[in-house]
Amino acid sequence: MNATKPYIKVVVGVILNEQTGEILLGQRPKGKPWEDWWEFPGGKIEEGESQKQALVRELKEELGIDVHTCTPWVTFTYEYPKTIVNLAFWRVTGWDGTPRSLEEQQLAWTTPEEANKLGELLPASLPPLRWLRLPPHYAISNIQQPENSQAWLANLQQQLDQGVKLVQLREPSWPDGPAAASLKDVFERAIGCCHAAGARVLINSVHPKAWWKLADGVQLRAQDALLADARPLPEEKYLVGVSAHNTADALYAQVLGADFVVLGHVLETPSHPDQPPLGWDGFASIAGEAGLPVYAIGGQSAATLEIAREHGAHGIAAIRGLAG
Numbered sequence: 001m002n003a004t005k006p007y008i009k010v011v012v013g014v015i016l017n018e019q020t021g022e023i024l025l026g027q028r029p030k031g032k033p034w035e036d037w038w039e040f041p042g043g044k045i046e047e048g049e050s051q052k053q054a055l056v057r058e059l060k061e062e063l064g065i066d067v068h069t070c071t072p073w074v075t076f077t078y079e080y081p082k083t084i085v086n087l088a089f090w091r092v093t094g095w096d097g098t099p100r101s102l103e104e105q106q107l108a109w110t111t112p113e114e115a116n117k118l119g120e121l122l123p124a125s126l127p128p129l130r131w132l133r134l135p136p137h138y139a140i141s142n143i144q145q146p147e148n149s150q151a152w153l154a155n156l157q158q159q160l161d162q163g164v165k166l167v168q169l170r171e172p173s174w175p176d177g178p179a180a181a182s183l184k185d186v187f188e189r190a191i192g193c194c195h196a197a198g199a200r201v202l203i204n205s206v207h208p209k210a211w212w213k214l215a216d217g218v219q220l221r222a223q224d225a226l227l228a229d230a231r232p233l234p235e236e237k238y239l240v241g242v243s244a245h246n247t248a249d250a251l252y253a254q255v256l257g258a259d260f261v262v263l264g265h266v267l268e269t270p271s272h273p274d275q276p277p278l279g280w281d282g283f284a285s286i287a288g289e290a291g292l293p294v295y296a297i298g299g300q301s302a303a304t305l306e307i308a309r310e311h312g313a314h315g316i317a318a319i320r321g322l323a324g
């Protein structure tokens, strides 16, 4: 990056109506750089302010609302022709008052999918719109044995019925190996169930590369991500997730152009009894640097989604089912 450009720290609110999935965007006021371009409400962090203080102040100034529920989401840096902007995106889910235009800017509620119909969006705001399409729950398979396949498929169907929209197929210890034809059969059936329910499926990189495109993308193990020198599947059609255990793994996911990170394990978990957990503070400090949406993994269930979000998670990933 060019060090002579001004470096601006900005906080941005993803104001989310959790019932409809809509977000609030605004058009930049006349007379400002990028006038008339659409953006998330927000602005520059002032000297001595925390991100949260700046967020609350900006949304009061621009929209007249009093934010009471918000959590850090993704922070990343974007280089414009004349400036370098560090953008801290926060999810805003609770506020008093009705957003109204206080800077003569147009406002619009829209979905992440439809946002581009409003007009031109600030370039740095496009990745967040893509990330917002990632669901809060990421279910991970745990079939283990061919004889468990039927019961597991039934359990998968139950999770899909409960609204799970993202699934990872990961069977590193399949008896005939992770490339077995018997496993491919089960995966093909699982992919069929997921697609019928409008859910996307990623295949773990322990399985043959030829299988990844049967699904909607790949979940790279940390060690496989470090060996890749480019994103292994194109962005238009596929998702790429990266598993991370530390800051270096998470930063490398960003270098690869991955869509998201799965970071853990956060809490004690029977699947990793020997390694110490990151804990929520360890998770938060790595997630804050990842520059991508981060799923928390390790000891997660629906009951931990809120605490995960308070520590900067996009959502949670779990193999033991996400209910309860």
Ligand SMILES: Nc1nc2c([nH]c(=O)n2[C@H]2C[C@H](O)[C@@H](COP(=O)(O)OP(=O)(O)OP(=O)(O)O)O2)c(=O)[nH]1
Pocket (backbone or CB within 6 Å): 008, 010, 011, 012, 032, 038, 039, 040, 041, 042, 043, 044, 045, 058, 078, 083, 085, 087, 122, 123, 124, 125
């Ligand atoms: N608010 C906001 N700013 C964004 C987004 N994407 C993006 O690149 N930016 C950049 C544009 C600007 O360079 C900077 C935010 O500056 P701003 O002009 O909104 O700052 P401000 O509200 O404090 O306004 P001002 O008092 O300085 O006029 O961040 C976004 O989605 N929302």
Ligand SMILES: [Mg+2]
Pocket (backbone or CB within 6 Å): 041, 042, 043, 044, 062
């Ligand atoms: Mg602003």
